Amino acid sequence: MDLPQQDLEDVNLPTHERLYRDLRERLLFGKFRPGMSVTLQGIADDHEVSLTPVREAIRRLVAEGALEMHGNRRISVPEMDDDRIEELLAVRLMLEPEIAVRAIDNVDVMLLRAIDDQMDKAILEGSVDNYLKCNFAFHFALYRASNASIMISMAESLWLQMAPYMRVVCGRVGTSNLDDQHKRAIAAIEAKDIGALRASIMEDISSGAAFVRTTPQPEVETNSIDKS
Amino acid sequence: MDLPQQDLEDVNLPTHERLYRDLRERLLFGKFRPGMSVTLQGIADDHEVSLTPVREAIRRLVAEGALEMHGNRRISVPEMDDDRIEELLAVRLMLEPEIAVRAIDNVDVMLLRAIDDQMDKAILEGSVDNYLKCNFAFHFALYRASNASIMISMAESLWLQMAPYMRVVCGRVGTSNLDDQHKRAIAAIEAKDIGALRASIMEDISSGAAFVRTTPQPEVETNSIDKS
DNA sequence: AATATTGCTTTTTGATCAAATGTCAACCAT
DNA sequence: ATGGTTGACATTTGATCAAAAAGCAATATT
Numbered sequence: 001m002d003l004p005q006q007d008l009e010d011v012n013l014p015t016h017e018r019l020y021r022d023l024r025e026r027l028l029f030g031k032f033r034p035g036m037s038v039t040l041q042g043i044a045d046d047h048e049v050s051l052t053p054v055r056e057a058i059r060r061l062v063a064e065g066a067l068e069m070h071g072n073r074r075i076s077v078p079e080m081d082d083d084r085i086e087e088l089l090a091v092r093l094m095l096e097p098e099i100a101v102r103a104i105d106n107v108d109v110m111l112l113r114a115i116d117d118q119m120d121k122a123i124l125e126g127s128v129d130n131y132l133k134c135n136f137a138f139h140f141a142l143y144r145a146s147n148a149s150i151m152i153s154m155a156e157s158l159w160l161q162m163a164p165y166m167r168v169v170c171g172r173v174g175t176s177n178l179d180d181q182h183k184r185a186i187a188a189i190e191a192k193d194i195g196a197l198r199a200s201i202m203e204d205i206s207s208g209a210a211f212v213r214t215t216p217q218p219e220v221e222t223n224s225i226d227k228s
Numbered sequence: 229m230d231l232p233q234q235d236l237e238d239v240n241l242p243t244h245e246r247l248y249r250d251l252r253e254r255l256l257f258g259k260f261r262p263g264m265s266v267t268l269q270g271i272a273d274d275h276e277v278s279l280t281p282v283r284e285a286i287r288r289l290v291a292e293g294a295l296e297m298h299g300n301r302r303i304s305v306p307e308m309d310d311d312r313i314e315e316l317l318a319v320r321l322m323l324e325p326e327i328a329v330r331a332i333d334n335v336d337v338m339l340l341r342a343i344d345d346q347m348d349k350a351i352l353e354g355s356v357d358n359y360l361k362c363n364f365a366f367h368f369a370l371y372r373a374s375n376a377s378i379m380i381s382m383a384e385s386l387w388l389q390m391a392p393y394m395r396v397v398c399g400r401v402g403t404s405n406l407d408d409q410h411k412r413a414i415a416a417i418e419a420k421d422i423g424a425l426r427a428s429i430m431e432d433i434s435s436g437a438a439f440v441r442t443t444p445q446p447e448v449e450t451n452s453i454d455k456s
Numbered sequence: 457a458a459t460a461t462t463g464c465t466t467t468t469t470g471a472t473c474a475a476a477t478g479t480c481a482a483c484c485a486t
Numbered sequence: 487a488t489g490g491t492t493g494a495c496a497t498t499t500g501a502t503c504a505a506a507a508a509g510c511a512a513t514a515t516t
Contacts, residue, residue, distance in 0.1 A: 014301070014469065016287075041497060050471045051498080052280065056287045059244075063291035065378065072478070073242070073498060087378050094322045150293065150315050150389070154382060161378070242499065269467060278501045279468080300508065301468060 016053035019043070020060055027066050027077070028163045029133055036164075037076040038067060066160035080165040089209045092158055096205065097198040099143045099151045104189055104197060107145035112189070115141055116182045123175045131175050132167065138182055142189075169212050179207055244281035247271070248288055255294050255305070256391045257361055264392075265304040266295060294388035308393040317437045320386055324433060325426040327371045327379045332417055332425060335373035340417070343369055344410045351403045359403050360395065366410055370417075397440050407435055 013021075023043070026032055044054045058075060061067045068078040078084070115138045122130035136159065143152050181204035188196035241249075251271070254260055272282045286303060289295045296306040306312070343366045350358035364387065371380050409432035416424035 016469080039497065040499095052283075052470050052472095055280075055499085056283050056469095059284045059287045060291040063288045065381065074478085083375060084378070087376050090326070091323070091379060091382070094326065095319070098318070098322065147311060148315050150312070150386075151319060153293065154319070154385075157382075158378075244499080267467065268469095280500050280502095283469085284499095302508085 015049050016056035019057035032077050032164050034077050034164050035079045064157045077164050092205050097201045099146050099148050100197050100201045101194050102148050103142050103146035107142050126175050128170045244284035247285035260305050260392045262305050262392050263307045292385045305392050320433050325429045327374050327376050328425050328429045329422050330376050331370050331374035335370050354403050356398045
């Protein structure tokens with residue numbers, strides 16, 4: 001009768017798994033910037049582990065498109081360009097409304113509302129960090145209520161690919177001009193209105209896209225990992 | 229001025245990369261069956277390499293959904309069930325017609341026709357192996373003509389996830405009852421008829437689905453890798 | 457009989473090291 | 487100067503080993 005019963009994660013997990021989660025977190029919300037190069041050794045040094053688990057974590061992130069491996073065996077955070085953005089958004093527009101619809105009967109609306117409240121606060125405070133976290137939390141709290149585990153992984157992969165770039169754009173422009181489709185989504189869920197839910201998710205994605213398009217392209221910056 | 233200039237792959241590639249490609253090939257066309265368990269050590273022994281590159285290849289395949297990792301740290305070929313099938317087909321129906329449309333202006337119709345001819349032959353001969361290979365070749369010859377690299381990887385991941393199961397079903401039923409939507413797709417491409425192309429790809433996916441649904445569920449079989 | 461416990465085997469995991477590969481800047485020849 | 491070469495340095499890659507974890511089956515306990 002010995003259940004360690006960790007409330008949340010990361011104890012007793014293999015190093016490669018913890019590394020993966022940590023790097024993923026940093027890609028979503030941290031300081032990884034598009035174009036930045038990443039070395040296995042750098043990661044190993046930063047985290048004070050050997051190369052072996054680092055390789056496993058990195059291969060996984062490369063497979064998810066979160067990192068890019070060049071023929072030279074060199075790894076970097078993918079650069080963003082117009083075609084890539086267009087493609088990512090096109091897939092998100094197909095995929096995410098469908099996931100949302102599949103979650104409509106299971107999702108905890110209270111939870112969504114709570115997250116959205118926090119997001120409002122983040123926007124008011126101008127905290128890009130918290131905005132991004134809440135936005136992610138909202139979407140995936142919704143998506144996880146579906147049984148569509150394959151679609152969810154795909155969506156996670158897409159967000160991982162967009163995140164470093166979104167971060168740059170938001171950092172430049174701040175949190176104003178962000179119109180919040182989440183309340184429309186919540187209303188649609190409560191009304192069990194599939195069409196309206198689909199539309200609100202699509203509008204959320206499109207408005208993010210419009211937001212991005214209004215900002216100029218940032219210049220390149222290729223560097224090893226800078227320790228915060 | 230020293231280009232080795234290998235016509236095709238696999239020389240000078242890192243071991244983990246060759247392993248990845250080999251396992252992938254075997255998942256798509258080989259003897260991996262749903263539910264079969266896979267051990268790192270088994271793979272390493274089979275290929276006469278050490279565990280290190282095996283881990284990298286396997287993590288990649290797990291990230292792509294081609295293999296499944298349980299909490300126990302044990303790895304297996306995912307079992308298929310009705311929900312999973314439904315979800316995989318739903319994503320394919322969204323994704324693949326879009327990729328096809330994006331390829332319509334660039335694809336080499338002669339190549340498609342050649343592949344389709346080979347597929348006809350495979351069906352006549354009743355060769356499940358060749359049918360599966362040609363079917364894959366056809367779809368991805370088309371898809372690769374698009375610039376949508378992200379969508380293509382996603383489609384590859386989906387095919388990897390379906391393949392072991394499709395293999396079982398086809399092995400049971402043979403190659404009759406397979407109606408060929410490829411000729412309709414080719415005609416649509418030549419006519420530059422986007423709607424017809426989209427419809428033919430969707431029909432191709434749906435008819436495969438119908439094909440699968442007519443066959444009974446195979447029983448489980450969990451084993452280590454059997455060397456052919 | 458049903459459930460725990462124990463010890464043994466298989467498997468996974470992570471660190472370390474040597475070899476291969478790649479990068480980059482200083483150097484040389486034209 | 488420009489273009490190519492060389493060598494020092496950094497990084498990746500793959501094998502090996504010890505330790506941890508997990509499975510398994512026979513035994514003991516209630």
